[in-house]
Amino acid sequence: MSTQLVSERTAVRRRSARARAVSALGPATMLAGVAWAFLQPYRLTLLHPHGQGFWWLAIEPPLLVILAGVVFALLVAPGVIEDLEDQEDRP
Amino acid sequence: MQPPAEFVHWMFATGLVLVGLCLLAQAVVGDEVWRRRPWRAYLWPSLAFTMGVLMWPVMVFFTNSTIHMLAHGSWAQVMMFSGAAELGLVRGKLHSRYWRLAMPFAFLVSGAAFLIHEQNSWFFARAAFLHHLIGWTLIIGAIFPLLAVFRPRSEAVRAGFALTFVVLGVMLYCDRDTAPVFGHLSPLAGAQHR
Numbered sequence: 001m002s003t004q005l006v007s008e009r010t011a012v013r014r015r016s017a018r019a020r021a022v023s024a025l026g027p028a029t030m031l032a033g034v035a036w037a038f039l040q041p042y043r044l045t046l047l048h049p050h051g052q053g054f055w056w057l058a059i060e061p062p063l064l065v066i067l068a069g070v071v072f073a074l075l076v077a078p079g080v081i082e083d084l085e086d087q088e089d090r091p
Numbered sequence: 092m093q094p095p096a097e098f099v100h101w102m103f104a105t106g107l108v109l110v111g112l113c114l115l116a117q118a119v120v121g122d123e124v125w126r127r128r129p130w131r132a133y134l135w136p137s138l139a140f141t142m143g144v145l146m147w148p149v150m151v152f153f154t155n156s157t158i159h160m161l162a163h164g165s166w167a168q169v170m171m172f173s174g175a176a177e178l179g180l181v182r183g184k185l186h187s188r189y190w191r192l193a194m195p196f197a198f199l200v201s202g203a204a205f206l207i208h209e210q211n212s213w214f215f216a217r218a219a220f221l222h223h224l225i226g227w228t229l230i231i232g233a234i235f236p237l238l239a240v241f242r243p244r245s246e247a248v249r250a251g252f253a254l255t256f257v258v259l260g261v262m263l264y265c266d267r268d269t270a271p272v273f274g275h276l277s278p279l280a281g282a283q284h285r
Binding site for chain 1: 101131
């Protein structure tokens with residue numbers, strides 16, 4: 001098989017449902033945090049920081065949810081998807 | 092510099108959500124793929140164990156009654172125990188599948204501790220409501236890790252186990268120090284916080 005065909009096959013390759021599910025977990029969590037921030041903006045003290053203490057500025061629940069999604073999406077999901085696709089490619 | 096209790100609940104909620112996300116991913120891809128990278132196999136059991144360790148300072152610094160101290164202490168112990176059991180199984184130091192019973196045991200002990208140490212009724216304040224809700228969620232949710240001992244490959248059981256952590260995280264995020272729940276706040280609970 002020529003390298004051109006290999007690259008074309010790679011280009012048209014579609015992710016499996018399982019890979020898409022794993023890749024969606026992080027963004028879905030981030031989206032939940034953003035939605036929460038819109039629904040309860042008063043829980044984001046960064047929007048009105050004057051007179052707030054350390055903890056009120058450091059720990060803001062909607063941002064923590066977004067952070068959890070970011071950590072998962074950047075540090076965990078890529079490796080899982082890579083290993084999953086590697087396993088699915090095996091004959 | 093000590094944070095109010097609600098901040099501690101929100102930090103633990105973040106840990107629970109992370110554990111839930113890892114378990115969900117593991118349920119989706121299966122153990123073989125999940126454990127292909129060794130660090131990933133240790134990830135959620137380590138998180139559970141670490142949260143158990145961090146529960147000790149919570150017990151020390153947020154003790155406003157003996158029953159609170161006992162509850163926080165029991166959570167610290169069972170979280171460390173269940174995390175350590177999972178770590179031992181992943182590492183291969185423990186072989187019997189019955190070590191997985193540590194997790195439903197932790198759920199049951201934690202749930203009982205929530206229910207026993209909450210002395211007020213459901214609608215006394217939001218914290219009381221959440222204590223009852225989290226307690227019963229843990230006790231009912233213990234069915235998932237219990238079933239996982241006997242049906243470890245069931246995707247429904249594994250997803251249920253993972254979602255239990257996510258739901259518990261959401262409940263902890265809802266916690267506020269002295270706040271109403273569905274419009275109810277007992278005058279005995281004190282002045283509502285912001």
